[in-house]
Amino acid sequence: MHALTAWVPAGFPDVRPGTDLAAAILEVLSRNDLTLEPGDVLVLAQKVVSKAEGAVVNLAEVAPGPHAQQLAKEAQKDARLCQVILDESRRILRVRPGLIIAEHRLGFICATAGVDFSNVGLGSDWVSLLPRDPDRSAAGVRRAIEQRAGVAVAVIINDTHGRPWREGAVGVAIGVAGLEPIYSYIGQEDLYGYILHSSIEGVADELAAAASLLQGQAAEGTPLVLIRGARFTPGGGRTKLLREPERDMFR
Amino acid sequence: MHALTAWVPAGFPDVRPGTDLAAAILEVLSRNDLTLEPGDVLVLAQKVVSKAEGAVVNLAEVAPGPHAQQLAKEAQKDARLCQVILDESRRILRVRPGLIIAEHRLGFICATAGVDFSNVGLGSDWVSLLPRDPDRSAAGVRRAIEQRAGVAVAVIINDTHGRPWREGAVGVAIGVAGLEPIYSYIGQEDLYGYILHSSIEGVADELAAAASLLQGQAAEGTPLVLIRGARFTPGGGRTKLLREPERDMFR
Numbered sequence: 001m002h003a004l005t006a007w008v009p010a011g012f013p014d015v016r017p018g019t020d021l022a023a024a025i026l027e028v029l030s031r032n033d034l035t036l037e038p039g040d041v042l043v044l045a046q047k048v049v050s051k052a053e054g055a056v057v058n059l060a061e062v063a064p065g066p067h068a069q070q071l072a073k074e075a076q077k078d079a080r081l082c083q084v085i086l087d088e089s090r091r092i093l094r095v096r097p098g099l100i101i102a103e104h105r106l107g108f109i110c111a112t113a114g115v116d117f118s119n120v121g122l123g124s125d126w127v128s129l130l131p132r133d134p135d136r137s138a139a140g141v142r143r144a145i146e147q148r149a150g151v152a153v154a155v156i157i158n159d160t161h162g163r164p165w166r167e168g169a170v171g172v173a174i175g176v177a178g179l180e181p182i183y184s185y186i187g188q189e190d191l192y193g194y195i196l197h198s199s200i201e202g203v204a205d206e207l208a209a210a211a212s213l214l215q216g217q218a219a220e221g222t223p224l225v226l227i228r229g230a231r232f233t234p235g236g237g238r239t240k241l242l243r244e245p246e247r248d249m250f251r
Numbered sequence: 252m253h254a255l256t257a258w259v260p261a262g263f264p265d266v267r268p269g270t271d272l273a274a275a276i277l278e279v280l281s282r283n284d285l286t287l288e289p290g291d292v293l294v295l296a297q298k299v300v301s302k303a304e305g306a307v308v309n310l311a312e313v314a315p316g317p318h319a320q321q322l323a324k325e326a327q328k329d330a331r332l333c334q335v336i337l338d339e340s341r342r343i344l345r346v347r348p349g350l351i352i353a354e355h356r357l358g359f360i361c362a363t364a365g366v367d368f369s370n371v372g373l374g375s376d377w378v379s380l381l382p383r384d385p386d387r388s389a390a391g392v393r394r395a396i397e398q399r400a401g402v403a404v405a406v407i408i409n410d411t412h413g414r415p416w417r418e419g420a421v422g423v424a425i426g427v428a429g430l431e432p433i434y435s436y437i438g439q440e441d442l443y444g445y446i447l448h449s450s451i452e453g454v455a456d457e458l459a460a461a462a463s464l465l466q467g468q469a470a471e472g473t474p475l476v477l478i479r480g481a482r483f484t485p486g487g488g489r490t491k492l493l494r495e496p497e498r499d500m501f502r
Contacts, residue, residue, distance in 0.1 A: 001261050001283050002473070004465055008253040032252050098449075109416050111449070118450070121443040160452060164415050165360050167494045168433045168453025170460065172417065182419045188469040192372040198349075198362070199369070199468045201411060202419025209421065210461035213481060214255055217450045218439040222253070230464060243418045 004229035017054035022144030036151040043211035045223035046159040050128040059125040088113040107242040134175025142177040154179035158208035171212025173204035180235030255480035268305035273395030287402040294462035296474035297410040306380040339364040358493040361412040385426025393428040405430035409459035422463025424455035431486030
């Protein structure tokens with residue numbers, strides 16, 4: 001019988017700009033008596049990656065331009081925050097009081113282009129951005145863990161994004177290393193010999209969603225989830241999860 | 252340390268119209284030495300629920316009307332299949348050769364309105380539909396299991412749906428019993444005392460996605476996943492996961 005287990009090690013340290021994430025991960029795993037095995041998947045919440053990499057902004061140092069002032073009026077949000085959102089975006093998709101949906105410069109479509117006040121912990125004027133290059137962040141953590149612990153694990157950086165049509169945000173993968181984010185069943189036979197011709201699964205997003213269930217967003221904050229028993233093929237790359245607009249029948 | 256485990260019991264029986272699903276679940280759990288506990292979540296693939304309930308159609312008995320003929324031409328699909336898709340839909344959203352995206356009569360937005368050839372096993376002309384009322388199906392399984400095994404579990408019926416912007420289908424909940432599908436962090440404090448004011452999580456969809464990782468869609472088909480260790484509040488109802496169009500900023 002196949003089984004999958006996800007552990008949420010307690011006591012992840014407070015992360016500051018410059019924190020060595022791989023060291024923090026190995027220490028917290030060790031303190032929870034968890035030993036990494038080949039094929040394990042580590043899912044790390046975007047927020048700690050952003051903070052460790054210094055992808056944070058002090059709004060006190062931001063001077064909003066006219067576009068940000070206009071956006072702030074429409075969205076009823078802080079104009080300095082709006083400037084940061086504009087800086088992080090390719091384009092703004094929707095605005096209403098209290099909500100800005102943007103296409104992030106890396107292609108993610110999400111509220112406030114991923115700019116967020118929660119769980120930053122540097123002061124009330126500080127916001128976090130998404131990591132500059134989350135695939136690179138994931139690959140860096142993966143490499144450092146392989147070097148120090150001698151085990152090749154897959155690493156996913158996840159965030160929770162809202163979505164069209166359905167209520168509630170769900171965890172999605174924004175950075176992926178060591179794991180092919182998409183699995184195709186096309187050409188395989190079903191239980192009765194019918195050849196599947198349209199089944200492609202977003203495996204990395206499903207792992208990100210499973211981890212998100214356990215991470216929580218409030219004071220219990222547990223940014224690291226270790227998943228064992230997931231079946232995947234080697235690979236990586238967030239861009240495989242981003243549909244090209246011209247192929248996107250849902251747009 | 253918090254942990255979540257998901258088991259995929261082997262040997263789920265072939266399901267036919269009329270199969271007693273609760274009996275099949277209890278038997279396969281027992282054969283795999285799994286004993287249900289309060290707070291467990293059972294995730295059941297839509298396909299077996301549809302088959303057990305007889306939500307299947309023999310295309311040989313379908314006479315396509317003019318609208319279906321037209322749709323078949325545009326989508327390059329079987330006109331009888333298109334008639335069934337129309338019968339299952341409120342409206343057709345997008346059509347291109349090989350693909351029809353529809354709003355299912357229950358509000359789900361998905362390819363072919365959930366009408367599917369795979370894993371039906373009744374003959375090459377048979378397709379499956381989504382269950383008539385998946386919340387009711389979930390509640391029925393939940394009730395029967397409580398009566399026979401004396402344990403109150405939550406039941407989710409899941410399916411994999413494509414989505415805008417991101418590649419790969421992911422598991423979503425189409426029927427929910429015994430579990431509140433949405434969890435709100437609004438009003439809670441984050442790690443540093445900041446009051447969260449926009450965090451709402453699609454817990455049932457995250458559980459559905461986790462299960463979908465394990466169910467597979469090919470010949471190994473394992474429609475039942477038992478999840479232990481998920482934190483949720485009692486409740487139910489798929490409609491809470493469906494965003495009203497007028498509130499949907501992503502549309």
